[in-house]
Amino acid sequence: xxxxxxxxVRNLLRYKRRTLLTTSLxxxxxxxxxxxxxxxxxxxxxxxAQITDSMIGHLQLHRKGxxxxxxxxxxxxxxxSGAVKRLEKVLGEQPEIEAYSPRIKFGGMFSNFAxxxxxxxxxxxxxxxxxTVPLLSGRVLEGKDTIGRGEIWVPELLAKGMKVKVGDTxxxxxxxxxxxxxxxxxxxxxxxxxxxxxxxxxxxIHIEDAAEVLRMEEPEISEVAVxxxxxxxxxxxxxxxxxxxxxxVNQMGKPIFEVHTWEKLSPFYNIARMIDLLTLFxxxxxxxxxxxxxxxxxxxxxYERIREIGTIAAIGTRPGRILSLFLLEGLSLGVGGAILGNxxxxxxxxxxxxxxxxxxxxxxxxxxxxxxxxPADVLxxxxxxxxxxxxxxxxxxxKASRMEPIKALKxx
Amino acid sequence: xxxxxxxxxxxxxxxxxxxxxxxxGLSFEIEPASFxxxxxxxxxxxxxxxxxxxxxxxxTEGRLEVAGIDVSALDRRNGAAFRGDKIGFxxxxxxxxxxxxxxxxxxxxxxxxxxxxxxxxxxxxxxLLEAVGMIEQMRKFPDQISGGQKQRVAVARALVTSPELVxxxxxTANLDHATAYQVIELxxxxxxxxxxxxxxxxxxxxxxxxxxxxxxxxDGMLTGTKTVAGGGK
Numbered sequence: 001x002x003x004x005x006x007x008x009v010r011n012l013l014r015y016k017r018r019t020l021l022t023t024s025l026x027x028x029x030x031x032x033x034x035x036x037x038x039x040x041x042x043x044x045x046x047x048x049a050q051i052t053d054s055m056i057g058h059l060q061l062h063r064k065g066x067x068x069x070x071x072x073x074x075x076x077x078x079x080x081s082g083a084v085k086r087l088e089k090v091l092g093e094q095p096e097i098e099a100y101s102p103r104i105k106f107g108g109m110f111s112n113f114a115x116x117x118x119x120x121x122x123x124x125x126x127x128x129x130x131x132t133v134p135l136l137s138g139r140v141l142e143g144k145d146t147i148g149r150g151e152i153w154v155p156e157l158l159a160k161g162m163k164v165k166v167g168d169t170x171x172x173x174x175x176x177x178x179x180x181x182x183x184x185x186x187x188x189x190x191x192x193x194x195x196x197x198x199x200x201x202x203x204x205i206h207i208e209d210a211a212e213v214l215r216m217e218e219p220e221i222s223e224v225a226v227x228x229x230x231x232x233x234x235x236x237x238x239x240x241x242x243x244x245x246x247x248x249v250n251q252m253g254k255p256i257f258e259v260h261t262w263e264k265l266s267p268f269y270n271i272a273r274m275i276d277l278l279t280l281f282x283x284x285x286x287x288x289x290x291x292x293x294x295x296x297x298x299x300x301x302x303y304e305r306i307r308e309i310g311t312i313a314a315i316g317t318r319p320g321r322i323l324s325l326f327l328l329e330g331l332s333l334g335v336g337g338a339i340l341g342n343x344x345x346x347x348x349x350x351x352x353x354x355x356x357x358x359x360x361x362x363x364x365x366x367x368x369x370x371x372x373x374x375p376a377d378v379l380x381x382x383x384x385x386x387x388x389x390x391x392x393x394x395x396x397x398x399k400a401s402r403m404e405p406i407k408a409l410k411x412x
Numbered sequence: 413x414x415x416x417x418x419x420x421x422x423x424x425x426x427x428x429x430x431x432x433x434x435x436x437g438l439s440f441e442i443e444p445a446s447f448x449x450x451x452x453x454x455x456x457x458x459x460x461x462x463x464x465x466x467x468x469x470x471x472t473e474g475r476l477e478v479a480g481i482d483v484s485a486l487d488r489r490n491g492a493a494f495r496g497d498k499i500g501f502x503x504x505x506x507x508x509x510x511x512x513x514x515x516x517x518x519x520x521x522x523x524x525x526x527x528x529x530x531x532x533x534x535x536x537x538x539x540l541l542e543a544v545g546m547i548e549q550m551r552k553f554p555d556q557i558s559g560g561q562k563q564r565v566a567v568a569r570a571l572v573t574s575p576e577l578v579x580x581x582x583x584t585a586n587l588d589h590a591t592a593y594q595v596i597e598l599x600x601x602x603x604x605x606x607x608x609x610x611x612x613x614x615x616x617x618x619x620x621x622x623x624x625x626x627x628x629x630x631d632g633m634l635t636g637t638k639t640v641a642g643g644g645k
Contacts, residue, residue: 003523003524004524007509007511007512010511010512011511013511014510014511307505307507308507308509308510310507311501311503311507311509312509312520312524313492314466314468314495314501315495315496315500315501315520315521315525315569316492316493316494316495316496316497316499316521316525316526316573317492317496317524317525318489318492318493318496318525319488319489319492321524405468406463406468406469409468409503409507
């Protein structure tokens with residue numbers, strides 16, 4: 001095989017310019033795909049991290065039917081304390097769950113004593129919330145990066161619009177599920193930067209304050225955000241959790257809870273899907289480039305060397321060997337292009353990271369572009385190029401192996 | 413036992429509705445270790461006959477035995493294996509592989525056709541390089557040597573697998589007379605050394621006289637066979 005490879009490589013080097021052009025074309029294709037995958041992958045990872053680690057969590061648990069009405073934050077679909085205890089018991093038994101955070105979500109009025117506007121609020125247990133969505137405190141633009149009783153984090157746009165700053169006193173007024181209106185004063189502890197996605201412009205207060213504003217006789221929870229240890233296993237964990245929670249039924253035998261991953265809760269999942277689709281199209285384009293470039297070269301190679309093929313066939317070279325020889329030539333072009341493409345692609349990605357390019361994502365400004373490539377992506381991409389090289393060489397190689405030596409030797 | 417036995421050999425080619433009879437009922441035998449020439453004008457059927465003997469083509473009718481095998485019954489794969497084992501080829505245009513050195517060109521059939529182990533390959537290639545006087549050019553590529561030297565390499569390549577038969581179709585056509593004569597002398601020397609049957613076609617009368625048996629072909633028919641006194645050996 002090594003001798004066959006040596007002959008194949010020497011044959012490629014006979015036409016240096018053509019080999020160089022073809023290898024360069026394959027290399028460029030690999031570089032474009034690698035850079036695109038690294039950029040889109042890092043953008044997607046950043047986007048998902050922002051959504052899951054600063055707002056939604058990896059997955060959320062609600063009372064059955066809550067998500068269908070989530071835009072109205074229905075208090076009548078909150079989970080009672082008994083249900084929450086059952087839920088916490090199940091969650092506590094799952095080793096793959098890193099943290100969870102119960103929330104009371106409601107809509108209310110926000111007043112600075114001069115003006116009033118509406119606001120969506122999350123009542124949280126700060127310690128549990130920060131473990132579940134660790135980037136939340138990082139969104140605090142001004143003020144304290146934690147929240148205590150009687151304090152509120154006000155979203156940035158609301159703070160600007162209402163001319164509220166850290167240290168000011170504001171009033172939250174809300175109606176509970178019985179129609180009872182209540183108000184409570186809060187001290188502005190921080191101004192929270194907006195995040196792109198659902199809940200990105202919500203305010204935050206302590207969970208006990210939320211229960212007090214809503215005059216809950218016993219705490220009721222709107223949702224439980226959950227963080228799992230290995231994000232890649234989200235599908236498996238959510239599936240297992242859903243199966244376990246399906247066993248928790250009400251008196252009518254119907255499931256009490258519902259499980260939703262971030263993908264079901266955020267419209268940005270569609271953007272993530274679009275990125276995956278674009279990556280797929282890039283890979284298809286790469287396949288087309290490799291296929292056309294290598295097939296073209298190999299067809300030319302067979303046509304130019306018909307007499308040579310006749311000679312080696314005449315002296316007894318088996319058709320399989322001739323097929324292997326031309327397959328190896330095509331494969332060498334693919335392997336060469338893939339190796340060079342990976343090296344140049346890695347250099348381009350390194351250069352992009354060195355140049356510290358920033359970009360905006362929704363309300364978030366100056367996010368640092370951190371291009372990175374998964375070794376598995378490099379391997380898959382290289383495998384695609386190599387397999388397609390072999391496929392592209394197959395027809396010309398087969399043609400060469402089936403050539404009649406007598407006709408090939410007469411070829412001028 | 414004859415190395416070649418041809419019995420009532422016919423070969424027809426069809427071009428459109430026209431059937432061309434290239435060989436018309438040839439019958440002959442060739443003994444082992446002989447030095448045989450087929451002569452005749454262009455279109456007389458020399459190349460067609462050599463192609464049949466070399467298992468590159470099949471007769472339309474008749475029986476052709478080469479080295480005891482009925483070659484008309486061989487399929488594509490077995491034909492290639494038979495050629496690799498029993499027959500060496502020398503071509504008019506030398507047909508050396510341009511990407512291989514002189515050494516590698518001679519080594520090629522051992523490596524790619526017969527799968528001979530490396531030490532044995534090296535021994536046989538070096539012996540033939542020595543025999544054809546090309547040992548000093550062994551690292552050169554075909555485009556770095558003369559036409560005569562190329563044909564020496566081709567002779568060595570044809571002999572390296574120790575075939576029973578070497579076929580040479582107009583081996584001297586692209587060489588000047590002096591070089592052509594040297595190549596024929598080399599072929600005779602190789603025949604004497606390795607006891608291999610050499611069959612070549614030519615239209616050069618001076619070269620023809622070097623053969624020990626001369627078969628004359630005209631219009632696809634064998635019109636004469638003569639043994640040349642002092643020819644061959």
